[in-house]
Every structure is written in C-alpha cells, then in structure tokens.
Amino acid sequence: DAGITQSPRYKITETGRQVTLMCHQIWSHSYMFWYRQDLGHGLRLIYYSAAADITDKGEVPDGYVVSRSKTENFPLTLESATRSQTSVYFCASSERQGGNQPQHFGDGTRLSIL
Amino acid sequence: AQSVTQPDIHITVSEGASLELRCNYSYGATPYLFWYVQSPGQGLQLLLKYFSGDTLVQGIKGFEAEFKRSQSSFNLRKPSVHWSDAAEYFCAVGAGGNKLVFGAGTILRVKS
Numbered sequence: 234d235a236g237i238t239q240s241p242r243y244k245i246t247e248t249g250r251q252v253t254l255m256c257h258q259i260w261s262h263s264y265m266f267w268y269r270q271d272l273g274h275g276l277r278l279i280y281y282s283a284a285a286d287i288t289d290k291g292e293v294p295d296g297y298v299v300s301r302s303k304t305e306n307f308p309l310t311l312e313s314a315t316r317s318q319t320s321v322y323f324c325a326s327s328e329r330q331g332g333n334q335p336q337h338f339g340d341g342t343r344l345s346i347l
Numbered sequence: 348a349q350s351v352t353q354p355d356i357h358i359t360v361s362e363g364a365s366l367e368l369r370c371n372y373s374y375g376a377t378p379y380l381f382w383y384v385q386s387p388g389q390g391l392q393l394l395l396k397y398f399s400g401d402t403l404v405q406g407i408k409g410f411e412a413e414f415k416r417s418q419s420s421f422n423l424r425k426p427s428v429h430w431s432d433a434a435e436y437f438c439a440v441g442a443g444g445n446k447l448v449f450g451a452g453t454i455l456r457v458k459s
Binding site for chain 2: 268332
C-alpha cells in the first residue's frame with residue numbers, strides 16, 4: 234500500500250550491531266504493527282501500538298525495541314542483531330479499534346545479518 | 348488462543364482452471380476473517396474480509412470466500428485462474444485489539 238512506507242528496503246549488517254527499521258504512514262491510523270515473515274511461519278507479530286506512546290508485545294518480541302512518539306511513525310530497533318533475526322520485516326497500520334479493521338501493509342524490509 | 352491452518356504449502360493449477368485455497372481457524376466466538384495476497388517483493392494486499400452477515404463474501408480480482416462455522420473454515424475460491432494470480436496467499440483471523448493471527452501461507456503457481 235503506497236500510504237505506508239518502510240525504509241530501508243534492503244539492509245545487510247553484522248551480528249552485534251544496532252539497526253533501526255523505519256515505518257511511516259500517511260493516514261494517522263491509530264494502530265500500527267511490526268511483523269516478521271519467515272518461511273513456514275507466515276507473519277508473526279513482533280510489537281504493536283494502539284496510539285502514540287502506547288506499545289505492547291506481540292508473539293516474538295525478544296531482541297526488539299519499538300517506540301511511537303508520533304502517530305505516523307513506528308520505528309523498530311534491533312539493539313544487538315543476531316543471525317536469527319535475518320528475515321523480512323513488514324509494518325502495517327489499521328484505522329481504528331475493531332477486530333474487523335483490515336491492516337494496510339508496507340512493502341517490507343529485507344534484513345540480512347551476517 | 349486463536350490459530351490459523353493453511354494445509355497446502357504449494358498449489359499448482361492450470362490457467363483457466365478453478366481454484367480453492369483452504370483455511371481452517373481456531374477461535375471461540377464469531378471470528379473476523381481475512382484473506383491477503385502477497386506478490387513477490389511486495390507487501391500484503393487485502394483480498395476480502397468476513398465479520399458478519401452473508402457467509403459468502405466477494406473480494407477484489409474475482410475472488411470469493413465462504414465462511415462455514417460448522418467446519419471452522421474460510422476457503423478462498425476463484426472460478427478461473429489467470430497467470431497474474433500466481434502469488435502467496437495468507438488467511439488471517441482477528442485476535443483482539445486489532446491484532447491478526449496469520450496462517451503460514453499457500454504459494455500458488457499457475458501453469459500455462
């Protein structure tokens with residue numbers, strides 16, 4: 234979805250380094266999400282946020298940190314990257330509270346950790 | 348806890364043939380269900396969703412899905428597949444707090 238952008242699209246880094254993945258949405262959606270996609274696992278939720286300054290853990294939060302100081306931005310930081318964090322990362326947003334709200338996805342960041 | 352099973356990792360169909368992708372969910376109450384499609388190198392795009400009412404829902408690109416509570420299923424169908432439908436398809440169930448739980452995905456290959 235063109236309204237949600239992720240940067241960088243590709244990143245190669247080394248174990249132990251800190252890396253931040255950026256996510257920006259243009260709609261001022263309340264909810265934002267970070268997923269990782271790995272073969273055989275589909276998408277797994279890392280962290281999510283219901284509003285600015287409100288974040289919560291998902292299924293696989295270990296090794297990751299998030300913040301949300303502004304509604305439109307939701308950066309994901311790997312504080313000390315490990316090879317197991319090599320994955321494709323997707324950011325998503327949804328408009329308001331309600332289980333029937335669809336999520337809008339960015340095009341992903343492919344992260345390789347050597 | 349909610350879960351989604353997509354039994355088929357890969358499916359190959361001939362162009363013009365019909366398609367059915369299977370999805371089974373586990374959820375205690377009436378679920379919110381979604382199908383997304385992912386083309387290579389891109390994010391997920393919503394095909395259709397179900398949250399109440401008519402159990403047969405229509406989506407974009409000629410896709411439809413049928414909710415069957417008795418079978419805990421939400422299978423995706425298309426009467427005639429086009430080569431451009433080759434992609435990976437994900438079924439998801441609402442998990443509260445606007446969260447989604449995704450299945451592992453089904454890769455669709457279309458042969459000419």
